[in-house]
Amino acid sequence: MTQSYLRPRLSLVFVGALIVAVNSQNVVRVDDSSVYHPTSNLGGIQYSRRFSPYEWNTVTAGDQSQRYNNTYTQTQTWRSQLFFAFQGSAIAYYADRPPGNGTLALSLDGGPNVLVNWTNAGTTTQYQQLLWSDNGLGSGDHSLVIGNANRNNPSLGLDYLAVTPWNGADITPQRTGPGSSAVSPGALVVDNEDPAIQYLSATWKQWVTSGSTSSQNMYFNSTEHCTTTAGASLSFRFNGTALWYFAEDYATSSKLRFAIDGQIEQYANAAGTRTYWSTQKLVWGITGLTPEPHTVTVTHTGEGTWACLDFFMYLPSSQNQAIPTPTPTPAPGRSNSPPAGAIAGGVVGGVTLVALLSVFVLLRKRRQLQRSTGDPSQATHAEDPMYQIKQVDPPYSVNNLGSIPIPEQQPYGPHNNIGRGSSIPATVWTGSTYTGHPEPH
DSSP states (O other): OOOOOOOOOTTSOOTTSSEEEETTTTEEEEETTOBOBTTTBTTSBEEOOSSOTTSEEEOOSSOGGGSGGGOOEEEOSTTOEEEEEEEOSEEEEEEEEOSEEEEEEEEETTOOOEEEEEEEOSSSOEEEEEEEEEEOOOSSEEEEEEEOOOSSSOOEEESEEEEEOSBTTBOOOSSBSTTOTTSOTTOEEEETTOTTEEEOSTTOEEEEOOOOSSOOOOOGGGEEEEEOOTTOEEEEEEEEEEEEEEEEEBTTBOEEEEEETTTEEEEEEOBOSSSSOEEEEEEEEEOOOOSEEEEEEEEEOSSSSBEEEOEEEEEEOOSOOOOOOOOOOOOOOOSSOOOHHHHHHHHHHHHHHHHHHHHHHHHHHHHHHHHHHSOTTOOOOOOOOOOOOOOOOOOOOOOOOOOOOOOOOOOOOTTOBSSSSOOOOOOOOOSOOOOOEEOOO
16 A cells, blocks of 8 residues: 555656657657556556566667657566556557667457567667557557567667557547546556455465567566465455446456455456456456455355456545634625724723633732642643554665666476466467568568
């Protein structure tokens, strides 16, 4: 859980021109430096950090002036990934093409992988190269996952993404990722690994995602908790007025029961209509709760197979409610105003009387204090009680993209269960194959 901050929208203006709308081309460029942050950039690019906090790094080598916005982000770790959710009719991926060759794998909307091979026969790096693009996308949410699938050449980088918006410069997704527009501004993210979430059954297991040649799904923070046991529950206590539940969209996902404070009971079906899955989807939400602590309990109903949690978002209750200063209401005026002399005399007399009374009260108070304490200089007073401010837990750590050496990594299998139990079965694609439009090479 995190402290309360106002939540910006991805498609609006970002400091330092991280996202720039090019009106003449009707394109929104999402720079590699527009990184997800739990308070300042919920809709930013999510870079995986499953293997190391330094899995992705900012690159200073090369000619920075040739790169968009003078920045570049890169990983040398096999099976690293990045995730970005958006709305738009087209998207393109731009990166460096250093001398030699490379391979990357990407997936749009949870579809099958597209392997992109590139070659640079020259001796110098080619900058701002179009490595892949797709157009004709629908008007709903989309998510792009790019992964490093080449074990022998694990280099993968990003200069920027170019999105063609449907309206103006707004590419904000509605129900995908923590930057969803369906979630109220100021909402906080609580990942499935947060200790505030209590898994009430041992059948809840943690699952992870990583890049491979067959799958490029990416959970938020690369982790998710799932169970296949009917009746298995989890609970989360929060102080807020609204709550949202995010999980994967998959054909075998189960129906879930949500209970608020043991009274409000609602149901949601997380199962999608497709035979492949996409991640970080808004499954259920509730608003209009009273501004006080609440407990939500989520239960696998037995309909469907997989009950999963990626993350919660909640809107905190007001932490600082100002106490308004009462404004005296003047008495209605009389129709016959008294003469000025009477007013002046009344004022002088009133002031004199108030002054005499004040002196009398102070002297009497002083005598009482002298009798009770023996020390006329000692005075006591009690302040009015203040409203308590709820202190929420700090967010999980978010590491900056620093230029720090990357430790050696061991091979990492996709969808490995880092808890007990078996792994999630691989998704079987039965529809038409998505090919995209990679740049000729």
